[in-house]
Amino acid sequence: MSTSRTIICLLRNDLRLHDNELFHWAQRNAEHIVPLYCFDPRHYVGTYNYNLPRTGPFRLRFLLDSIRDLRHTLLNKGSNLVVRRGKPEEVVADLIKQLGSVSTVAFHEEVTSEELNVEKRVKDVCARMKVKVHTCWGSTLYHRDDLPFNHISRLPDVYTQFRKAVETQSRVRPLIPTPEQLKTLPQGLEEGAIPTAEDLEQTEPVSDPRSAFPCSGGESQALARLKHYFWDTNAVATYKETRNGLIGVDYSTKFAPWLALGCISPRYIYHQIQQYEKERTANQSTYWVIFELLWRDYFKLVGVKYGNRLFQIKGLQDKSVPWKKDMKLFDAWKEGRTGVPFVDANMRELAMTGFMSNRGRQNVASFLTKDLCLDWRMGAEWFEYLLIDHDVCSNYGNWLYSAGIGNDPRENRKFNMIKQGLDYDNNGDYVRQWVPELQGIRGSDVHTPWTLSTASLSHANVSLGETYPTPIVMAPEWSRHANKKPSGAGPSSRGKKGPSHTPKQHRDRGIDFYFSKSKNL
Numbered sequence: 471m472s473t474s475r476t477i478i479c480l481l482r483n484d485l486r487l488h489d490n491e492l493f494h495w496a497q498r499n500a501e502h503i504v505p506l507y508c509f510d511p512r513h514y515v516g517t518y519n520y521n522l523p524r525t526g527p528f529r530l531r532f533l534l535d536s537i538r539d540l541r542h543t544l545l546n547k548g549s550n551l552v553v554r555r556g557k558p559e560e561v562v563a564d565l566i567k568q569l570g571s572v573s574t575v576a577f578h579e580e581v582t583s584e585e586l587n588v589e590k591r592v593k594d595v596c597a598r599m600k601v602k603v604h605t606c607w608g609s610t611l612y613h614r615d616d617l618p619f620n621h622i623s624r625l626p627d628v629y630t631q632f633r634k635a636v637e638t639q640s641r642v643r644p645l646i647p648t649p650e651q652l653k654t655l656p657q658g659l660e661e662g663a664i665p666t667a668e669d670l671e672q673t674e675p676v677s678d679p680r681s682a683f684p685c686s687g688g689e690s691q692a693l694a695r696l697k698h699y700f701w702d703t704n705a706v707a708t709y710k711e712t713r714n715g716l717i718g719v720d721y722s723t724k725f726a727p728w729l730a731l732g733c734i735s736p737r738y739i740y741h742q743i744q745q746y747e748k749e750r751t752a753n754q755s756t757y758w759v760i761f762e763l764l765w766r767d768y769f770k771l772v773g774v775k776y777g778n779r780l781f782q783i784k785g786l787q788d789k790s791v792p793w794k795k796d797m798k799l800f801d802a803w804k805e806g807r808t809g810v811p812f813v814d815a816n817m818r819e820l821a822m823t824g825f826m827s828n829r830g831r832q833n834v835a836s837f838l839t840k841d842l843c844l845d846w847r848m849g850a851e852w853f854e855y856l857l858i859d860h861d862v863c864s865n866y867g868n869w870l871y872s873a874g875i876g877n878d879p880r881e882n883r884k885f886n887m888i889k890q891g892l893d894y895d896n897n898g899d900y901v902r903q904w905v906p907e908l909q910g911i912r913g914s915d916v917h918t919p920w921t922l923s924t925a926s927l928s929h930a931n932v933s934l935g936e937t938y939p940t941p942i943v944m945a946p947e948w949s950r951h952a953n954k955k956p957s958g959a960g961p962s963s964r965g966k967k968g969p970s971h972t973p974k975q976h977r978d979r980g981i982d983f984y985f986s987k988s989k990n991l
Contacts, residue, residue, distance in 0.1 A: 474501040476569055476656055477604075480558055480577040480592065481507045481551075482585070482732075484608060485536045486689040487543050489645045489735035491606040492576050497649045499574070502656045504565065505544055505551050507537055508558040512584070514670050517851040518781065526856045527675035528824025530667055532687035536731050537664050539688025549652035553662040555669075559591035566599050569656055576604040578732075581773040582780065582862045610767040611736040611760075616640045617771075625775045627786075627877040632768050633761070642740050675824070680903055682717065683724055683825035683858060692728035696739065699723055700746050709755040714829045716900040722828065723759060726859035729766065736763045769867035772877055780866045783847060785875025793845040800848050802942050803838055806905070809934075809941035811917055812891035813837050815904035822904075824858040829894050835872035836885035836991075841943050846873035885991045888948040891917040907938045918952045 477500035479492045485507075487493060496503045517524050525533075541551040554561045566572045575596050580586065589605075596603050607614045618639035619625055626632045655661075667674045677684065685691060700706045705720045715721025728734040740760060747756050776786050784790060802808050806817035816830035826834070831853075838849045850869040854860050870876035874883075891914075895901055898916035902909050908916050910930030915922060919932055920940060927934065934940045 474571055474656075475573045476500060476502040476504060476571040478504045478506055478562060478565060478572055478575045480562065480575060481505060481540075482558075482578065482580065482588075483730065484578045484732035485540050486692075486733050486735065487540070487547070488648045488689065488693075489608075489738050490648075491608050491646050492578060493649055493652065494646045495604065495606065496576055497652060500653055502571070503549060503653045504569075504572075504655060504659065505540075505549060505652075506561070506565070507540075507551060507553050508561045509553070509555045509665055509670065510557055510588070511555070512557070514672070517854060519845075519847050520851050522851045522855045523672075524855060525670075525672065526824060527667065527673050528856065528858045529860060530670060530672050531675055532727055532824075532858050533731060534664060534667070535687030535691070536689070536733050539686075539690055539733075541661075541664070543689060544652065547649065547652040548654055550655055550661050552655065552659065553664050555665060557591075558588050559595050562592055563595045563599065566595070566601055569659070571656060572601050574602040574604050576606070578608045579605050580609070581770055583778055585862075608735070609732065610770055611642055611740055611763045612636050612640050612767055613643055614771075614774075616643070622771065622775045625771050629765065629768050632771075633764050636764065636767075642737055645735070645737055645741055676822075678822045680819075681823040681825060682719060682721075682819070682827065683727065683823060684719065685724065685727070687727070687731065687733060689728075689733045692725070692734035695724065695728070696734065696742060700742060704750065706743075706746065706759060707751050707753060707755050710753075710758040711755065713758070714827070714894055716827050716829065716895055717903065723762075726861070727825075730859045730861040736766065739763060766861070766864055769861075769863040772867055773863035776877070780863065780870070781847070783845065785846075785870045785873060786877040787875050789875045791873070791875065792843075794843050795845055795848070796842075799842050799942060800844055802939070803834070803842060803844070803849075804852050807939050808837070808943075809920075809939035810837065810887050810943075811898075811901040811905050811908060811919065812887050812895065815895075815901045818904045820853075820856050824856055826857070829890075831868065832872070833885050833887060833890050835869060836883075837887060839869075839873045840884040841887070841945055846870070846875075883991060884945075886945070886947050886951060888917055889951040890991065892951060905938070908932060918948075921952050 477496040479496050484490060484492065513525050515524060516522060537551065537553065544551050562575055575592060577589065577592070579589065593603050618635045626635065685695060699720065703720065706723070709723065712721040725734060725739060729736060740763065743756055743759055773780055779786050783793065803813070804817060806814035806821065808814055813834055816826050816834050819830070820826045835849055838844050839846050846869050850866050853865050853869070857865065867876065891901070896914055898911070898914050901916045908919060910932060911919060911922070919927065919938065920934060932938055
């Protein structure tokens, strides 16, 4: 087609123009730029161990939103997003052949095996076709080259040691400038249609008005969310107090889905926090946003250090645990039919919206691994299927923690489902929102319907084993808290009224899941 120098920017989980080294580098080195996104068929097959669907309806909708948004942004900069269906290595080979002017293929490096295999195949194609490869690192807050460890094998196996080291010895790089205009596509190159959910053999999800994440994908939505959460509402200034909430959009930042696809840069969030702290307020809440971004970095680096051990049944500790593979128990868990209302509410929220709070995730993971003793990978693969914000390293890293085989071998902790429900949904509003068959049970009694008298249940139109299941498992420690409940007659006095607030006594716990020695969670 053309003899001028063309650079293909192969996009994967970096669907943004701001703080994107690929575009910045290509703009300086090319006459034409081809921003390319491939719908890789390998993302739409079954998961590795249990053959669950890999990309669920909510994440796919969010991805399609993000692709449309990026195309719109690039068109405004004089470019376009070229979209193809096919394996990236094959699409890249076809484009090199078709264009005849490609000098370099550039992409951001990823860390886990499937993504690394794609990179290897793309490099092989380029070597064969005498085209250069240029790679960047851009998915973390701290750049890989700026870490205070000589080699990834020196990455501490405890998060706190990692956090203290980077906070004292590293710095976050400045933002990469956003190009005002981008070099054009080579003439005659077709943009390609953005597929529909149906094209990818997925159903279009139904929006649920109860969703805590009623947001769309894309860079412009991500930047608007940050503006809303920081500058318009000042919600960020109370993040640490509200982040264990369960109901509503603003109890937490909700940045994770955009971070997972790279629609927003962690560095951009960091620099906005710095600005907010200068202009408005600096407190534990503003710091805690950075603290959570560092967890994300840490899990990604654990993925680099441990490779495929992240996905293996024995985990990072190479620890044999006699996990069960009882599909009936698994089905009850994933469908929200365990008979434990706090677990069921969270699992139904996930199934119907693609989202679940951080507090909920910790609890349902503990329930699956510690109460049901099921293979942790069943839970990890179910989350991979449904979560809008699925991030490979964070998802599998968190499940390894829950299963007690992660890289921080503390005492084997188990969450008490009843205590957690009473602590974080003290009046039962969250449970009643997602488990409508229990709506007749008032107050905190909704967490333990099996302790109520036949008359109370009948009055609430609940028949255990018929309208709502009896618990599929009972843990002995539950009874300690089932008997301490505030009266079910009306609003509870525990913590603040209103379901989206964290009760006062839990505000400064930090992430008790990771740090507490206490087994009484």
